[in-house]
């Protein structure tokens with residue numbers, strides 16, 4: 001039942017009593033250990049199924065801290081309400097999580113998030129990555145509609161935070177192929193950016209060097225929805241891609257942003273906003289670049305859709321209710337999105 005409907009039936013005296021009760025107990029209520037689990041219970045719809053065998057899950061009492069437990073009707077496997085969500089195994093309550101999400105929407109650094117929430121820097125690092133990884137799901141579900149603009153943006157490879165044993169090996173001797181420079185080299189990470197009329201925005205790391213049809217196929221195809229027109233530069237990659245998908249391509253000759261009627265000004269504007277935003281972080285490692293791109297796209301879209309007050313709660317729901325649990329040590333094992341052997345090919349013997 002909606003909260004407005006419950007309140008509509010209350011008399012003014014009860015309402016006042018309710019208000020006072022809330023004011024007195026709010027921090028305790030939202031700070032309770034089971035606060036995250038309650039939100040998940042109220043927002044998760046439909047029947048829950050076992051992720052081990054697929055049978056229906058039944059409610060099976062509560063934990064000491066009041067978190068709903070479930071048991072599988074088939075294999076008798078038990079889980080709790082928060083299993084599989086970002087708050088699983090987390091001792092932090094709703095207000096801390098909400099504050100961290102708010103900090104992330106504001107683009108705060110790891111250090112600042114640690115200070116604001118009284119948590120250690122390693123914890124802050126892990127939490128930020130957990131929340132950012134949970135945005136993947138949101139971005140993966142974007143479907144483009146009507147008319148879209150697309151362009152590529154190139155980034156330098158950044159190996160920040162890569163363990164020494166995982167670094168590519170250099171050799172002093174360079175092979176002969178190393179001298180070729182063809183504009184955009186294979187030392188640059190190609191990011192494909194797309195925005196549609198309804199401000200759906202996403203970025204995908206395509207690979208190394210100039211954008212290809214395969215990069216577009218791998219990264220845009222699943223997002224096409226009912227898009228009819230793509231405006232982009234005149235690169236052959238787009239021509240082939242649009243032909244394959246029966247989409248009309250409006251090709252803007254390179255070095256022009258407009259052909260008078262059509263233009264890619266919007267995606268170019270997004271690129272310069274992105275650049276400013278990323279510069280705050282003083283170098284983002286290529287390993288985590290996709291997460292930062294998703295983060296930017298998420299904030300961009302949410303700001304277009306919700307007023308500030310709603311933004312926080314809406315984001316909290318997006319992040320907490322999803323099945324996106326990741327173990328802290330998995331954050332360090334996120335694979336490099338590019339092949340360093342190709343990037344540094346000329347340094348190999």
Ligand SMILES: [Zn+2]
Pocket residue numbers: 050051052053054055072073074075076077
């Ligand atoms: Zn089962």
